[in-house]
Amino acid sequence: MFCVKILLRFDALDTSSMSLSHAILTALLEDDLTGYELAKQFDVTLGFFWRASHQQIYQSLKKLHADGWVSVEEIIQTGKPNKRLYSLTTLGSETLDIWVKQETKPRASKDELYVKLYNAGYSDVNVILSEIRQRKQIHEEKLMLYRKIEQRHYREPKTLSLHRRGIYLALAAGIRQEQGCLEWCEEAIELLTLENN
Amino acid sequence: MFCVKILLRFDALDTSSMSLSHAILTALLEDDLTGYELAKQFDVTLGFFWRASHQQIYQSLKKLHADGWVSVEEIIQTGKPNKRLYSLTTLGSETLDIWVKQETKPRASKDELYVKLYNAGYSDVNVILSEIRQRKQIHEEKLMLYRKIEQRHYREPKTLSLHRRGIYLALAAGIRQEQGCLEWCEEAIELLTLENN
DNA sequence: TAGCGCATGTAACGCGTTACATGATTAC
DNA sequence: GTAATCATGTAACGCGTTACATGCGCTA
Numbered sequence: 001m002f003c004v005k006i007l008l009r010f011d012a013l014d015t016s017s018m019s020l021s022h023a024i025l026t027a028l029l030e031d032d033l034t035g036y037e038l039a040k041q042f043d044v045t046l047g048f049f050w051r052a053s054h055q056q057i058y059q060s061l062k063k064l065h066a067d068g069w070v071s072v073e074e075i076i077q078t079g080k081p082n083k084r085l086y087s088l089t090t091l092g093s094e095t096l097d098i099w100v101k102q103e104t105k106p107r108a109s110k111d112e113l114y115v116k117l118y119n120a121g122y123s124d125v126n127v128i129l130s131e132i133r134q135r136k137q138i139h140e141e142k143l144m145l146y147r148k149i150e151q152r153h154y155r156e157p158k159t160l161s162l163h164r165r166g167i168y169l170a171l172a173a174g175i176r177q178e179q180g181c182l183e184w185c186e187e188a189i190e191l192l193t194l195e196n197n
Numbered sequence: 198m199f200c201v202k203i204l205l206r207f208d209a210l211d212t213s214s215m216s217l218s219h220a221i222l223t224a225l226l227e228d229d230l231t232g233y234e235l236a237k238q239f240d241v242t243l244g245f246f247w248r249a250s251h252q253q254i255y256q257s258l259k260k261l262h263a264d265g266w267v268s269v270e271e272i273i274q275t276g277k278p279n280k281r282l283y284s285l286t287t288l289g290s291e292t293l294d295i296w297v298k299q300e301t302k303p304r305a306s307k308d309e310l311y312v313k314l315y316n317a318g319y320s321d322v323n324v325i326l327s328e329i330r331q332r333k334q335i336h337e338e339k340l341m342l343y344r345k346i347e348q349r350h351y352r353e354p355k356t357l358s359l360h361r362r363g364i365y366l367a368l369a370a371g372i373r374q375e376q377g378c379l380e381w382c383e384e385a386i387e388l389l390t391l392e393n394n
Numbered sequence: 395t396a397g398c399g400c401a402t403g404t405a406a407c408g409c410g411t412t413a414c415a416t417g418a419t420t421a422c
Numbered sequence: 423g424t425a426a427t428c429a430t431g432t433a434a435c436g437c438g439t440t441a442c443a444t445g446c447g448c449t450a
Contacts, residue, residue, distance in 0.1 A: 019309050020409075026315045036429050049311035051304075056410065058431060079419060081429040093319075100313050100320040103328060106335065107248075109306035109374070112216050114246035114367040116297050118223045121360025122290075123297040128363075131300060138303065157388055163318025166325075169385045170311040173378075177306070180377040181370075188366045191354055217437080233401050253438065255403060276447060278401040399448085409438080420427080 020060050023050045025069060025088060025096040032073075032087040035061050045167070048146075048174050061086060069095055120192070129192050136185035143178040146171060217257050220247045222266060222285060222293040229270075229284040232258050242364070245343075245371050258283060266292055317389070326389050333382035340375040343368060 027033060027041050038061075039054040041047070052060075061084075064070045069092035075083040088096075113135065116128055154160065154168040224230060224238050235258075236251040238244070249257075258281075261267045266289035272280040285293075310332065313325055351357065351365040 018408080019307070019312070022309070023312045026312055029316065029319055034429080035431090046312070046315065047305075049305070050307055050309075051410095053411070054429090055412085055431080059409095062431095077429090080427095081417075083429070096316065097320050100316045101324045103331070104309040104313070106308060106310070106332065108244075108246070109308075110216070110247055111303060111306075112219070112247075112301040113303070114370060115216065115220045115223055115243070116301075117363040117367045118243065119226065119293065119297045120363025120366075121358060122226055123294050125359060125363075127298045134300075135303065158391060161318060162322060162389075165388055166314040166317025166322075169317075169381075169388060170314045172384060173311060173381050176377045176381050177374075180373040184366075184370050184373050187369060191362055191366060192359075194355060215436080231401080232403090248438095250439070251401090252403080252440085259403095274401090277399095278445075280401070395450100397449090400446085402444085404441105404443080406441085407439090409436105411434100411436085413432105413434085415432080416430085418428085420425100422423105422425085 020050070020052055020056060021064055021069070022096060022099050023052070024057065024060055024064065025092055028070065028086060028088045029093070029096070032085050034083045034085050036083070038086075049170060064092070068092075125192055129189065132185050132188050132192070136182060136189070139178045139182040139185065143175065143182060146175045146178060150175065217247070217249055217253060218261055218266070219293060219296050220249070221254065221257055221261065222289055225267065225283060225285045226290070226293070229282050231280045231282050233280070235283075246367060261289070265289075322389055326386065329382050329385050329389070333379060333386070336375045336379040336382065340372065340379060343372045343375060347372065 023042075023046060024038060027038055027046055033041065035054065035058050039052070039057050042050070042052045042057065061070065065072055065086070069089060070086045071089050073085045073087070075085055077083060113131065116123075116131070120128060150168075150171060154164070154171060157165060157168045157172075160168060220239075220243060221235060224235055224243055230238065232251065232255050236249070236254050239247070239249045239254065258267065262269055262283070266286060267283045268286050270282045270284070272282055274280060310328065313320075313328070317325060347365075347368060351361070351368060354362055354365045354369075357365060
Protein backbone atom coordinates (compact mmCIF):
# COMPACT_ATOMS: atom_id res chain seq x y z
CA MET A 1 0.00 0.00 0.00
CA PHE A 2 1.19 3.45 -0.70
CA CYS A 3 0.00 6.88 -0.34
CA VAL A 4 0.24 9.98 -2.44
CA LYS A 5 -0.02 13.30 -0.80
CA ILE A 6 -1.08 16.10 -2.96
CA LEU A 7 -0.52 19.56 -1.69
CA LEU A 8 -2.46 22.32 -3.28
CA ARG A 9 -1.96 25.86 -2.21
CA PHE A 10 -4.57 28.46 -2.85
CA ASP A 11 -2.86 31.62 -1.83
CA ALA A 12 -6.00 33.64 -1.71
CA LEU A 13 -6.00 37.18 -0.46
CA ASP A 14 -5.97 36.98 3.28
CA THR A 15 -9.03 39.04 4.08
CA SER A 16 -9.34 37.67 7.57
CA SER A 17 -6.48 39.47 9.26
CA MET A 18 -5.17 42.79 7.92
CA SER A 19 -7.30 44.66 10.33
CA LEU A 20 -5.55 47.99 10.05
CA SER A 21 -6.61 48.05 6.42
CA HIS A 22 -10.19 47.57 7.46
CA ALA A 23 -9.92 50.28 10.06
CA ILE A 24 -8.66 52.64 7.38
CA LEU A 25 -11.46 51.71 5.01
CA THR A 26 -13.88 52.33 7.84
CA ALA A 27 -12.47 55.79 8.42
CA LEU A 28 -12.84 56.50 4.71
CA LEU A 29 -16.53 55.62 4.81
CA GLU A 30 -17.42 59.07 6.02
CA ASP A 31 -14.74 61.21 4.46
CA ASP A 32 -12.03 61.19 1.86
CA LEU A 33 -8.79 61.62 3.75
CA THR A 34 -5.04 61.89 3.24
CA GLY A 35 -2.58 59.66 5.04
CA TYR A 36 -1.68 62.53 7.28
CA GLU A 37 -5.30 63.18 8.19
CA LEU A 38 -5.87 59.49 8.78
CA ALA A 39 -2.96 59.40 11.17
CA LYS A 40 -4.47 62.26 13.11
CA GLN A 41 -7.88 60.59 13.04
CA PHE A 42 -6.29 57.51 14.53
CA ASP A 43 -4.95 59.60 17.35
CA VAL A 44 -8.48 60.36 18.40
CA THR A 45 -11.81 58.60 17.79
CA LEU A 46 -11.08 55.36 15.97
CA GLY A 47 -7.62 55.27 17.50
CA PHE A 48 -9.09 54.73 20.95
CA PHE A 49 -9.69 51.20 19.79
CA TRP A 50 -7.10 50.70 17.11
CA ARG A 51 -3.74 52.42 17.39
CA ALA A 52 -1.68 53.04 14.29
CA SER A 53 1.43 55.04 13.51
CA HIS A 54 1.77 57.15 10.40
CA GLN A 55 4.36 54.74 9.01
CA GLN A 56 1.93 51.89 9.20
CA ILE A 57 -0.82 53.95 7.66
CA TYR A 58 1.25 55.01 4.66
CA GLN A 59 2.28 51.42 4.07
CA SER A 60 -1.28 50.20 4.30
CA LEU A 61 -2.56 52.90 1.98
CA LYS A 62 -0.04 51.85 -0.61
CA LYS A 63 -1.27 48.30 -0.38
CA LEU A 64 -4.93 49.29 -0.36
CA HIS A 65 -4.30 51.29 -3.50
CA ALA A 66 -2.47 48.45 -5.20
CA ASP A 67 -5.40 46.17 -4.41
CA GLY A 68 -7.85 48.68 -5.80
CA TRP A 69 -9.73 49.23 -2.58
CA VAL A 70 -9.05 52.96 -2.56
CA SER A 71 -8.34 55.54 -5.23
CA VAL A 72 -6.04 58.53 -4.96
CA GLU A 73 -6.18 62.10 -6.06
CA GLU A 74 -2.96 64.03 -5.95
CA ILE A 75 -3.47 67.57 -4.72
CA ILE A 76 -0.78 70.03 -5.69
CA GLN A 77 -0.01 72.59 -3.04
CA THR A 78 2.37 75.50 -2.83
CA GLY A 79 4.41 76.16 0.23
CA LYS A 80 3.46 72.75 1.58
CA PRO A 81 4.14 69.22 0.39
CA ASN A 82 1.53 67.85 -1.97
CA LYS A 83 -1.25 65.74 -0.61
CA ARG A 84 -2.61 62.41 -1.69
CA LEU A 85 -6.31 62.27 -0.98
CA TYR A 86 -7.71 58.77 -0.71
CA SER A 87 -11.27 57.64 -1.22
CA LEU A 88 -13.09 54.33 -1.07
CA THR A 89 -13.72 52.54 -4.34
CA THR A 90 -16.76 50.37 -4.90
CA LEU A 91 -14.54 47.34 -4.55
CA GLY A 92 -13.23 48.78 -1.31
CA SER A 93 -16.61 49.25 0.30
CA GLU A 94 -17.70 45.81 -0.84
CA THR A 95 -14.62 44.27 0.71
CA LEU A 96 -15.22 46.18 3.90
CA ASP A 97 -18.78 44.94 4.01
CA ILE A 98 -17.64 41.36 3.63
CA TRP A 99 -15.18 41.83 6.46
CA VAL A 100 -17.82 43.28 8.76
CA LYS A 101 -19.92 40.23 8.15
CA GLN A 102 -17.11 37.87 9.00
CA GLU A 103 -16.71 36.64 12.51
CA THR A 104 -13.78 37.91 14.51
CA LYS A 105 -12.58 36.21 17.60
CA PRO A 106 -11.83 38.52 20.50
CA ARG A 107 -8.11 38.78 20.90
CA ALA A 108 -6.98 38.34 24.46
CA SER A 109 -5.93 41.77 25.63
CA LYS A 110 -2.28 41.40 26.37
CA ASP A 111 -1.12 43.43 29.29
CA GLU A 112 2.32 43.07 30.75
CA LEU A 113 1.17 44.49 34.05
CA TYR A 114 -0.77 41.34 34.80
CA VAL A 115 2.28 39.24 34.03
CA LYS A 116 4.23 41.42 36.40
CA LEU A 117 1.70 40.77 39.12
CA TYR A 118 2.70 37.13 39.08
CA ASN A 119 6.10 38.37 40.20
CA ALA A 120 4.75 39.87 43.40
CA GLY A 121 6.54 38.19 46.27
CA TYR A 122 9.61 37.58 44.14
CA SER A 123 10.29 41.13 43.06
CA ASP A 124 9.85 44.43 44.84
CA VAL A 125 6.14 45.11 45.32
CA ASN A 126 6.63 48.84 45.69
CA VAL A 127 7.76 49.12 42.13
CA ILE A 128 4.67 47.32 40.93
CA LEU A 129 2.58 49.49 43.22
CA SER A 130 3.95 52.70 41.81
CA GLU A 131 3.26 51.48 38.34
CA ILE A 132 -0.32 50.75 39.28
CA ARG A 133 -0.64 54.24 40.72
CA GLN A 134 0.55 55.63 37.44
CA ARG A 135 -1.91 53.50 35.56
CA LYS A 136 -4.67 54.78 37.76
CA GLN A 137 -3.93 58.29 36.68
CA ILE A 138 -3.90 57.34 33.01
CA HIS A 139 -7.26 55.67 33.33
CA GLU A 140 -8.68 58.67 35.16
CA GLU A 141 -7.59 60.96 32.37
CA LYS A 142 -8.96 58.76 29.64
CA LEU A 143 -12.21 58.35 31.47
CA MET A 144 -12.63 62.08 31.81
CA LEU A 145 -11.94 62.55 28.12
CA TYR A 146 -14.43 59.91 27.10
CA ARG A 147 -17.08 61.28 29.42
CA LYS A 148 -16.56 64.71 27.99
CA ILE A 149 -17.12 63.39 24.47
CA GLU A 150 -20.17 61.53 25.68
CA GLN A 151 -21.63 64.68 27.21
CA ARG A 152 -20.95 66.71 24.11
CA HIS A 153 -22.20 64.43 21.41
CA TYR A 154 -23.99 61.40 22.72
CA ARG A 155 -26.30 62.46 25.51
CA GLU A 156 -29.34 60.62 24.24
CA PRO A 157 -28.13 57.54 22.41
CA LYS A 158 -31.62 56.28 21.64
CA THR A 159 -32.39 59.27 19.48
CA LEU A 160 -29.27 58.90 17.34
CA SER A 161 -29.04 57.48 13.84
CA LEU A 162 -27.92 53.90 13.54
CA HIS A 163 -24.47 54.95 12.45
CA ARG A 164 -24.00 57.31 15.35
CA ARG A 165 -25.35 54.72 17.73
CA GLY A 166 -22.56 52.40 16.60
CA ILE A 167 -19.94 55.00 17.35
CA TYR A 168 -21.56 55.75 20.67
CA LEU A 169 -21.36 52.09 21.60
CA ALA A 170 -17.66 52.01 20.86
CA LEU A 171 -17.28 54.99 23.14
CA ALA A 172 -19.43 53.33 25.77
CA ALA A 173 -17.13 50.32 25.67
CA GLY A 174 -14.19 52.61 26.27
CA ILE A 175 -15.90 54.24 29.21
CA ARG A 176 -16.75 50.93 30.82
CA GLN A 177 -13.25 49.69 30.32
CA GLU A 178 -11.56 52.70 31.82
CA GLN A 179 -14.02 52.69 34.69
CA GLY A 180 -13.30 49.03 35.38
CA CYS A 181 -9.55 49.49 35.21
CA LEU A 182 -9.76 52.44 37.53
CA GLU A 183 -11.68 50.50 40.13
CA TRP A 184 -9.27 47.62 39.78
CA CYS A 185 -6.31 49.92 40.37
CA GLU A 186 -7.90 51.08 43.59
CA GLU A 187 -8.49 47.52 44.72
CA ALA A 188 -4.93 46.57 43.82
CA ILE A 189 -3.38 49.50 45.63
CA GLU A 190 -5.35 48.70 48.75
CA LEU A 191 -4.49 45.02 48.72
CA LEU A 192 -0.81 45.49 48.03
CA THR A 193 -0.40 48.24 50.62
CA LEU A 194 -1.57 45.96 53.41
CA GLU A 195 0.94 44.75 55.95
CA ASN A 196 3.14 42.33 54.10
CA ASN A 197 3.03 38.65 54.68
CA MET B 198 30.20 74.86 5.59
CA PHE B 199 29.80 71.18 5.78
CA CYS B 200 28.51 68.71 8.12
CA VAL B 201 29.59 65.31 9.23
CA LYS B 202 27.04 62.93 10.56
CA ILE B 203 28.27 60.15 12.66
CA LEU B 204 25.98 57.27 13.23
CA LEU B 205 26.71 54.99 16.10
CA ARG B 206 24.60 51.98 16.71
CA PHE B 207 24.52 50.31 20.06
CA ASP B 208 22.59 47.19 19.36
CA ALA B 209 21.96 46.39 22.96
CA LEU B 210 19.73 43.53 23.96
CA ASP B 211 16.23 44.78 23.65
CA THR B 212 14.93 44.00 27.10
CA SER B 213 12.00 46.36 26.76
CA SER B 214 9.79 44.36 24.46
CA MET B 215 10.11 40.57 24.20
CA SER B 216 7.30 40.14 26.63
CA LEU B 217 6.60 36.53 25.91
CA SER B 218 10.07 35.74 27.15
CA HIS B 219 9.29 37.50 30.38
CA ALA B 220 6.01 35.69 30.73
CA ILE B 221 7.86 32.40 30.33
CA LEU B 222 10.46 33.38 32.90
CA THR B 223 7.63 34.31 35.24
CA ALA B 224 6.03 30.91 34.80
CA LEU B 225 9.38 29.30 35.58
CA LEU B 226 9.63 31.20 38.87
CA GLU B 227 7.48 28.64 40.62
CA ASP B 228 8.29 25.47 38.75
CA ASP B 229 10.71 23.95 36.30
CA LEU B 230 8.70 23.19 33.18
CA THR B 231 9.03 21.71 29.70
CA GLY B 232 7.90 23.56 26.60
CA TYR B 233 4.89 21.34 26.41
CA GLU B 234 3.93 22.03 29.99
CA LEU B 235 4.45 25.74 29.48
CA ALA B 236 2.12 25.68 26.51
CA LYS B 237 -0.53 24.05 28.65
CA GLN B 238 0.12 26.52 31.45
CA PHE B 239 -0.46 29.33 28.99
CA ASP B 240 -3.79 27.82 28.13
CA VAL B 241 -4.92 28.44 31.66
CA THR B 242 -3.74 30.83 34.40
CA LEU B 243 -1.09 33.07 32.89
CA GLY B 244 -2.60 32.58 29.47
CA PHE B 245 -5.70 34.49 30.51
CA PHE B 246 -3.55 37.56 30.17
CA TRP B 247 -0.92 36.52 27.71
CA ARG B 248 -1.76 34.04 24.96
CA ALA B 249 0.98 32.03 23.33
CA SER B 250 1.08 29.09 20.95
CA HIS B 251 3.43 26.18 21.40
CA GLN B 252 5.39 27.25 18.33
CA GLN B 253 6.11 30.59 19.85
CA ILE B 254 7.03 29.06 23.15
CA TYR B 255 9.55 26.64 21.67
CA GLN B 256 11.14 29.45 19.71
CA SER B 257 11.36 31.65 22.77
CA LEU B 258 12.81 28.87 24.90
CA LYS B 259 15.55 28.38 22.36
CA LYS B 260 16.39 32.04 22.53
CA LEU B 261 16.16 32.19 26.30
CA HIS B 262 18.56 29.28 26.47
CA ALA B 263 20.98 30.87 24.03
CA ASP B 264 20.97 34.02 26.15
CA GLY B 265 21.63 32.02 29.30
CA TRP B 266 18.42 32.98 31.03
CA VAL B 267 17.28 29.39 31.42
CA SER B 268 19.05 26.04 31.63
CA VAL B 269 17.88 22.73 30.25
CA GLU B 270 17.88 19.19 31.45
CA GLU B 271 17.13 16.53 28.87
CA ILE B 272 14.94 13.80 30.27
CA ILE B 273 15.08 10.51 28.42
CA GLN B 274 11.77 8.70 28.21
CA THR B 275 10.70 5.43 26.71
CA GLY B 276 7.56 5.10 24.69
CA LYS B 277 7.26 8.88 24.61
CA PRO B 278 9.41 11.58 23.07
CA ASN B 279 12.12 12.90 25.35
CA LYS B 280 11.49 16.01 27.38
CA ARG B 281 13.52 19.13 27.82
CA LEU B 282 12.98 20.52 31.29
CA TYR B 283 13.77 24.21 31.64
CA SER B 284 14.68 26.11 34.77
CA LEU B 285 15.54 29.71 35.58
CA THR B 286 19.19 30.60 35.91
CA THR B 287 20.44 33.29 38.25
CA LEU B 288 20.94 35.52 35.24
CA GLY B 289 17.40 34.76 34.19
CA SER B 290 15.79 35.76 37.45
CA GLU B 291 17.91 38.89 37.61
CA THR B 292 16.81 39.86 34.13
CA LEU B 293 13.22 39.20 35.04
CA ASP B 294 13.56 41.39 38.09
CA ILE B 295 14.93 44.23 36.01
CA TRP B 296 12.03 43.89 33.61
CA VAL B 297 9.47 43.98 36.40
CA LYS B 298 10.98 47.22 37.60
CA GLN B 299 10.79 48.81 34.18
CA GLU B 300 7.79 50.80 33.23
CA THR B 301 5.44 49.39 30.66
CA LYS B 302 2.92 51.47 28.85
CA PRO B 303 -0.53 49.96 28.61
CA ARG B 304 -1.07 48.77 25.08
CA ALA B 305 -4.39 49.83 23.64
CA SER B 306 -6.50 46.72 23.54
CA LYS B 307 -7.20 46.22 19.89
CA ASP B 308 -10.60 44.86 19.18
CA GLU B 309 -11.99 44.62 15.70
CA LEU B 310 -15.51 44.59 16.99
CA TYR B 311 -15.28 48.25 17.90
CA VAL B 312 -14.01 49.05 14.44
CA LYS B 313 -16.95 47.16 13.03
CA LEU B 314 -19.31 49.27 15.11
CA TYR B 315 -18.25 52.29 13.12
CA ASN B 316 -19.76 50.48 10.15
CA ALA B 317 -23.21 50.43 11.66
CA GLY B 318 -25.53 52.24 9.29
CA TYR B 319 -23.37 51.30 6.32
CA SER B 320 -23.36 47.56 6.75
CA ASP B 321 -26.04 45.18 8.01
CA VAL B 322 -26.60 45.77 11.70
CA ASN B 323 -28.05 42.35 12.26
CA VAL B 324 -24.74 40.74 11.49
CA ILE B 325 -23.00 42.94 14.02
CA LEU B 326 -25.77 42.20 16.48
CA SER B 327 -25.40 38.48 16.18
CA GLU B 328 -21.69 38.82 16.71
CA ILE B 329 -22.30 40.80 19.86
CA ARG B 330 -24.68 38.09 21.08
CA GLN B 331 -21.97 35.53 20.53
CA ARG B 332 -19.51 37.68 22.40
CA LYS B 333 -21.92 37.93 25.26
CA GLN B 334 -21.91 34.20 25.62
CA ILE B 335 -18.12 34.02 25.55
CA HIS B 336 -17.86 36.62 28.27
CA GLU B 337 -20.45 34.80 30.36
CA GLU B 338 -18.47 31.59 30.15
CA LYS B 339 -15.19 33.23 30.99
CA LEU B 340 -16.74 35.07 33.88
CA MET B 341 -18.14 31.87 35.33
CA LEU B 342 -14.77 30.19 35.02
CA TYR B 343 -12.96 33.06 36.70
CA ARG B 344 -15.51 33.23 39.49
CA LYS B 345 -15.14 29.52 40.07
CA ILE B 346 -11.40 29.91 40.44
CA GLU B 347 -11.93 32.83 42.75
CA GLN B 348 -14.29 30.82 44.95
CA ARG B 349 -11.93 27.87 45.08
CA HIS B 350 -8.65 29.55 45.81
CA TYR B 351 -8.98 33.22 46.56
CA ARG B 352 -11.90 33.72 48.90
CA GLU B 353 -10.09 35.91 51.37
CA PRO B 354 -7.48 37.86 49.45
CA LYS B 355 -6.29 39.81 52.48
CA THR B 356 -5.08 36.68 54.20
CA LEU B 357 -2.99 35.50 51.25
CA SER B 358 0.75 35.73 50.84
CA LEU B 359 2.04 38.60 48.75
CA HIS B 360 2.72 36.33 45.83
CA ARG B 361 -0.77 34.85 45.87
CA ARG B 362 -2.26 38.29 46.28
CA GLY B 363 -0.56 39.28 43.03
CA ILE B 364 -2.10 36.36 41.22
CA TYR B 365 -5.46 37.09 42.76
CA LEU B 366 -5.28 40.64 41.47
CA ALA B 367 -4.64 39.44 37.96
CA LEU B 368 -7.69 37.24 38.30
CA ALA B 369 -9.68 40.14 39.72
CA ALA B 370 -8.77 42.19 36.68
CA GLY B 371 -10.06 39.42 34.47
CA ILE B 372 -13.31 39.26 36.38
CA ARG B 373 -13.88 42.98 36.16
CA GLN B 374 -13.11 42.97 32.49
CA GLU B 375 -15.47 40.15 31.63
CA GLN B 376 -18.15 41.70 33.79
CA GLY B 377 -17.77 45.02 32.05
CA CYS B 378 -17.82 43.46 28.59
CA LEU B 379 -20.89 41.49 29.48
CA GLU B 380 -22.79 44.57 30.60
CA TRP B 381 -21.67 46.38 27.49
CA CYS B 382 -22.97 43.59 25.29
CA GLU B 383 -26.35 43.92 26.94
CA GLU B 384 -26.38 47.65 26.43
CA ALA B 385 -25.34 47.23 22.81
CA ILE B 386 -27.95 44.61 22.04
CA GLU B 387 -30.66 46.81 23.50
CA LEU B 388 -29.57 49.91 21.64
CA LEU B 389 -29.15 48.21 18.29
CA THR B 390 -32.42 46.32 18.52
CA LEU B 391 -34.42 49.54 18.81
CA GLU B 392 -36.53 50.64 15.91
CA ASN B 393 -34.11 51.62 13.22
CA ASN B 394 -33.58 55.13 12.17
C1' DT C 395 -8.57 2.35 12.19
C1' DA C 396 -9.15 6.73 13.50
C1' DG C 397 -8.16 10.03 16.62
C1' DC C 398 -6.20 11.94 20.72
C1' DG C 399 -2.33 12.85 24.01
C1' DC C 400 2.52 13.36 24.45
C1' DA C 401 6.53 16.05 22.77
C1' DT C 402 9.26 18.67 19.76
C1' DG C 403 10.20 21.37 16.14
C1' DT C 404 10.78 24.39 11.00
C1' DA C 405 9.21 27.81 7.45
C1' DA C 406 6.69 31.51 5.53
C1' DC C 407 4.62 35.65 5.97
C1' DG C 408 2.23 39.59 7.70
C1' DC C 409 1.73 42.98 11.47
C1' DG C 410 3.77 46.53 14.40
C1' DT C 411 7.50 49.37 16.22
C1' DT C 412 11.52 52.18 16.01
C1' DA C 413 14.75 54.72 13.74
C1' DC C 414 15.95 57.45 9.93
C1' DA C 415 15.01 60.91 6.18
C1' DT C 416 13.39 65.34 3.73
C1' DG C 417 12.01 70.21 3.42
C1' DA C 418 9.16 74.32 3.34
C1' DT C 419 6.34 77.59 6.38
C1' DT C 420 4.87 79.71 10.56
C1' DA C 421 4.97 81.05 15.38
C1' DC C 422 7.61 82.23 19.71
C1' DG D 423 17.38 80.60 16.18
C1' DT D 424 14.33 76.86 17.60
C1' DA D 425 10.52 74.20 17.38
C1' DA D 426 6.21 72.82 15.67
C1' DT D 427 3.07 71.83 11.74
C1' DC D 428 2.35 69.99 7.25
C1' DA D 429 3.23 65.87 4.41
C1' DT D 430 5.34 61.88 2.75
C1' DG D 431 8.03 58.13 2.86
C1' DT D 432 12.11 53.79 3.52
C1' DA D 433 14.53 50.10 6.21
C1' DA D 434 15.37 46.94 9.81
C1' DC D 435 13.80 43.85 12.93
C1' DG D 436 11.06 41.40 16.21
C1' DC D 437 6.50 39.52 17.41
C1' DG D 438 2.63 36.52 16.25
C1' DT D 439 0.00 33.37 13.36
C1' DT D 440 -0.69 29.60 10.30
C1' DA D 441 0.68 25.73 8.04
C1' DC D 442 3.49 21.84 7.87
C1' DA D 443 6.14 17.85 9.90
C1' DT D 444 7.26 13.60 12.88
C1' DG D 445 6.18 9.46 15.55
C1' DC D 446 4.89 6.38 19.45
C1' DG D 447 1.15 4.52 22.57
C1' DC D 448 -3.41 4.26 24.07
C1' DT D 449 -8.41 4.08 23.65
C1' DA D 450 -13.11 3.85 21.48
